[in-house]
Amino acid sequence: MTIRKRRCAPVLEPVAGNGLLDRRALLGRGIMFAGAVSTGVSSSPTTAAAEPLRDDPWSLETGSITPALQTPSRFEKDVVRILSNPNGEPRTSHARTPHHLLNGTITPNSLHFTINHSGIPDIDPAKHRLVIHGMVKQPLVFTVDSLARYPMVSRMAFVECAGNSAGMFSPQPLQASVQALHGLVSNAEWTGVPLSTLLEETGIDPKATWIIAEGADSLALSRSFPLKKALDDAMVALYQNGERIMPGNGYPMRLLLPGWEGNMHVKFLRRLKLTDQPGMTYFETRTYSQILPNGKAYRFYFVNEVKSFITHPSFGQALKEPGYYEISGIAYSGNGRVAKVLVSADGGKSWAQAALQEPVQSKAFTRFRVPWRWDGQPAILQSRAWDEAGNVQPLRTQFVAERGEAAKVPNVFGFASQHYNSLTSWAIDNKGEIKHVYA
């Protein structure tokens, strides 16, 4: 009966090669997909309906005790971060977000990526202090409790390691999941005190132009950022998705510099010093400066530029049969809102505009989606994003011409270079297996 009702709805034809359908199919009710009646319904017989439905054991007994702190179902045990240094050797530890196993735009706190250069400090919030000093009128010290009494703001923001997607600098495409390749970016709602509020209280020496931020970790990790950013949208964040910040993300407080490279969002924040010059710290002049093909290097890249990648389907998620799938992924820009995402299923020959999930927020994840009918033939999936400032994700040839490729194939957890924001291509063969390719 429902089929008859649907026949009245407009039928949407493919809008780009290899079966990409019109995004409007996702937006309104009563719109049907071309071919759904003739092939789709009949080609996807569901065996579940053929089996008798009955009560399983869990439906016939009282469930478990309600825990104070809930955790995901035991059936979701594979939804975890992958670790670069599980045994805590004396080096940096990365934990990458499993984007292919998540949906929507919010990264659960337990799955937010972390990079810790010298372990996670066990900070007693009652003893933690934040000092603001240097070129100010009055140096001030704040406790966690005193900051929690300030007027707060909440905003969505992605945090992305400058080295996220570094494996994409490999001269050959690494056969690795979206988690391994792009797992060093996550998105959360951050709540805290605008840094401008605190600087209003300390006063600012008119000659100050930079702030050096420092953490309470054993490295006293230190990064400099322009005062201009501090007065724009910087925040001293206390909460992450509604709860206190995770230890690995900077408990009890971190600097948030929306849209800028993750290392600058100094965690365990204990000191902000206003100066008239950058500190030229280890992490800004060594680690997070990028060597260019001509031997020079970028310094103070700061912004994570417009980027997108497809999470569903992606490497490791084989398609079981031809038919309907939703292609979806994540887009974001450190320069503002995502304006448009195009998706290709034929390696960039033709493109379909993706639906953007509202609300589209500045410097935050935007989920994009395109309906797709896979015909069982080889396909290459790509996404390409534009932001409201008019920036576009560079094609790989353009990107490599400027930034170069690594001389040797790197470890997937390595950092050949940083600030990769070109395209990611997933090639699907006629068996539905997905490989990572450059296209």
Next chain:
Amino acid sequence: MSMLKTTSPLLLALALASHPAIAEPPGLGKPVSEAEIKAWDISILPDGTGLPAGSGTAEQGAKVYAEKCVACHGEGGKGGINAPLVGAPPIKSIDATKTVANFWGYSTTVFDHVRRAMPWKTPRTLTDDEVYALTAYILAQNKIIGDNDVMNAQTLPKVKMPNADNFIIKFPDKI
């Protein structure tokens, strides 16, 4: 918001002024003197601002290195389980190893990083003289200064690093 539209500008101004979150900061920061912050104020700026009293030479640094650094950074700073401190392999690709001699732009960064972050297991336990000595040792082993040069607050910022002029500010308008 609808209330704002129907309220006279004068009343609106009064309403905002009486709202502490908008009119003035809460004033919960406790005044503190720079003297009280001194133990935490370890930032060294590239012009030498913040460098403490004290001094050291490469010879003195070699002894400290052998005791406190060699386990991770290897004999003579050639690298071990952690990064080499000595050596300047030419930068021939974007994934070249970045070393003090082939990449770092500022000599002050050596002092700043060693003092704040090293040794790995016992950071901020070195004396300022030891940090100057280690800085001298690393710079001398890399032939950036002479074996007998003394590093202190005056000499260190004047040391020009070989790669200093090879950096490009990516987005000058953001600064």
